[in-house]
Amino acid sequence: MIKRRAFTSLEMIICLGIVAILLCITGPQIGRSNQKMAEERFFQSFRQEWQSAQVRSRVQGKYTAIKYSESNHAVSFAYGHNLCDWVNLPNSLQVKNFPNKMVMENNGYVKPTTITLYSTVEHCEYQIVVQMARGEYDVKKSTRVRDGG
Numbered sequence: 543m544i545k546r547r548a549f550t551s552l553e554m555i556i557c558l559g560i561v562a563i564l565l566c567i568t569g570p571q572i573g574r575s576n577q578k579m580a581e582e583r584f585f586q587s588f589r590q591e592w593q594s595a596q597v598r599s600r601v602q603g604k605y606t607a608i609k610y611s612e613s614n615h616a617v618s619f620a621y622g623h624n625l626c627d628w629v630n631l632p633n634s635l636q637v638k639n640f641p642n643k644m645v646m647e648n649n650g651y652v653k654p655t656t657i658t659l660y661s662t663v664e665h666c667e668y669q670i671v672v673q674m675a676r677g678e679y680d681v682k683k684s685t686r687v688r689d690g691g
Contacts, residue, residue: 577663580632585681587629588670591619594627596650596677603648610640636660638667652677 549557595606598621607620615633617640620626631637639658646652657670667684 574663577632577634581635581661581663584629584632584635585668588617591617591627591629592679595619595621595646599646599648599650599677605648606646608644608646608652610637612637631659634661634663635668636662644672646677650677 595608598604599606604621607618609618609620610616611618614628614630616628616630618626618628636659637657638660639656641655641657644652644655652672655672657672659668659670660666661668664683669682669684670679671682672679
């Protein structure tokens with residue numbers, strides 16, 4: 543008779559314990575990276591909607607009202623009659639400062655202003671600084687901030 547070597551119950555429990563420990567160590571990092579990717583998707587979507595609003599303003603001559611909705615935790619780009627595009631903020635981004643009245647004129651111009659967001663993942667502030675003239679903006683990331691928003 544050939545004797546086959548197999549895992550004993552003790553060896554199986556040890557293997558499961560090692561796997562469980564590895565999951566406990568890497569699990570929070572996976573969640574953190576998912577939140578960080580959600581923040582990056584927000585900034586990409588925001589830029590895309592911003593550029594769409596600029597094109598719409600310059601080509602079609604339409605104004606765009608840009609507002610933050612606290613109840614939806616999203617930024618709206620409202621243009622025309624009952625037409626609106628939304629960009630959802632991830633839960634890890636908190637709005638610290640968003641101007642009440644932000645309008646992209648029919649030529650793409652937006653008054654200079656600053657939108658401030660706080661990231662609970664990176665523990666830092668992001669400032670979306672709207673520049674003069676062409677209605678363009680820059681995103682500036684501050685150094686780590688101790689206390690969140």
